[in-house]
Amino acid sequence: MKLLIRDREILSSALNKGGYRPTPQREHIYLIILNKRDHPTADEIYVRCKKEMQGISLATVYNCLEMFVECGLVKQVNFEREPSRYCPNLMEHAHFHCKNTGKVFDIDLPNEYFNEIKKLLPNSFNTDIVEINFRGICKTEMDETSQLVNE
Amino acid sequence: MKLLIRDREILSSALNKGGYRPTPQREHIYLIILNKRDHPTADEIYVRCKKEMQGISLATVYNCLEMFVECGLVKQVNFEREPSRYCPNLMEHAHFHCKNTGKVFDIDLPNEYFNEIKKLLPNSFNTDIVEINFRGICKTEMDETSQLVNE
DNA sequence: GTAATAATTAGAATCATTCTATGAAACTTT
DNA sequence: AAAGTTTCATAGAATGATTCTAATTATTAC
Numbered sequence: 001m002k003l004l005i006r007d008r009e010i011l012s013s014a015l016n017k018g019g020y021r022p023t024p025q026r027e028h029i030y031l032i033i034l035n036k037r038d039h040p041t042a043d044e045i046y047v048r049c050k051k052e053m054q055g056i057s058l059a060t061v062y063n064c065l066e067m068f069v070e071c072g073l074v075k076q077v078n079f080e081r082e083p084s085r086y087c088p089n090l091m092e093h094a095h096f097h098c099k100n101t102g103k104v105f106d107i108d109l110p111n112e113y114f115n116e117i118k119k120l121l122p123n124s125f126n127t128d129i130v131e132i133n134f135r136g137i138c139k140t141e142m143d144e145t146s147q148l149v150n151e
Numbered sequence: 152m153k154l155l156i157r158d159r160e161i162l163s164s165a166l167n168k169g170g171y172r173p174t175p176q177r178e179h180i181y182l183i184i185l186n187k188r189d190h191p192t193a194d195e196i197y198v199r200c201k202k203e204m205q206g207i208s209l210a211t212v213y214n215c216l217e218m219f220v221e222c223g224l225v226k227q228v229n230f231e232r233e234p235s236r237y238c239p240n241l242m243e244h245a246h247f248h249c250k251n252t253g254k255v256f257d258i259d260l261p262n263e264y265f266n267e268i269k270k271l272l273p274n275s276f277n278t279d280i281v282e283i284n285f286r287g288i289c290k291t292e293m294d295e296t297s298q299l300v301n302e
Numbered sequence: 303g304t305a306a307t308a309a310t311t312a313g314a315a316t317c318a319t320t321c322t323a324t325g326a327a328a329c330t331t332t
Numbered sequence: 333a334a335a336g337t338t339t340c341a342t343a344g345a346a347t348g349a350t351t352c353t354a355a356t357t358a359t360t361a362c
Contacts, residue, residue, distance in 0.1 A: 127287035136278035
């Protein structure tokens with residue numbers, strides 16, 4: 001399992017922009033996040049990383065994730081006060097969180113939707129981020145790594 | 152500072168429905184939440200409670216808040232992994248969270264909005280809750296206890 | 303009024319996350 | 333390519349919100 005040249009370039013240019021360097025650990029963690037887009041927690045990422053890089057520490061995983069979020073490489077996704085999850089989908093999108101399975105799905109809403117909703121805010125507010133989370137039940141055997149698109 | 156008869160009735164009927172009893176602590180915590188609707192944390196509620204009920208414990212505050220949420224008396228509101236906040240506004244509404252002041256504002260979106268957005272979900276999903284959070288900057292001296300209504 | 307049940311309390315435990323100190327690796331400047 | 337400086341990775345301790353535990357107190361049912 002290796003990073004594509006293209007992804008390695010995305011990673012190193014984003015890191016450089018933030019004043020950081022690519023390292024083996026950072027590349028590996030990034031690979032893991034790109035590889036299975038099921039919104040893993042820091043701990044899940046740590047476990048997956050260890051399979052191919054036994055010496056990696058949980059602290060490094062946390063450090064890298066924070067750095068990736070700062071550099072705009074991944075999004076941090078939170079539900080209630082559960083452990084944070086990480087998502088490499090950089091498009092503006094919503095999430096569905098299943099209360100039975102715990103699975104998380106990306107939901108692509110039409111782009112106008114996010115713009116419209118921002119316009120509804122009284123102009124005493126200045127928003128950059130709108131977060132939309134659905135909570136409910138997903139109908140069985142869905143694969144949370146497949147991205148759901150509305151027409 | 153005392154609960155209105157009407158509010159006491161709302162409280163005790165909701166508690167009874169859940170199999171719980173009203174107690175002095177529960178009434179007092181409920182009063183505190185109704186009284187200043189600025190989305191306080193459990194700890195802030197605890198501090199406010201102690202002013203008139205010195206012996207109350209933080210554990211009781213947590214217990215009651217969980218119970219109130221279960222009974223549908225208040226909503227639990229979370230931003231990122233910050234401490235949970237509590238909100239007695241039971242209408243379906245959004246929140247604005249100011250990243251400068253930390254203040255939280257209720258945002259009433261037109262009701263159709265919530266319905267429309269639920270319709271956009273692929274029908275392999277069954278949602279009961281849609282959470283919409285704005286994050287940004289609020290223009291100065293706004294009072295977070297005033298509810299913001301869109302026409 | 304006594305037994306049974308429910309509520310409150312203080313303090314310990316938990317768990318995700320952050321911090322700290324240390325040592326290793328990688329650039330700079332010669 | 334060595335010496336000095338900075339950045340990184342690591343283990344383990346610390347933090348802080350929340351939950352749990354065990355003991356005490358209050359309330360209800362008989």
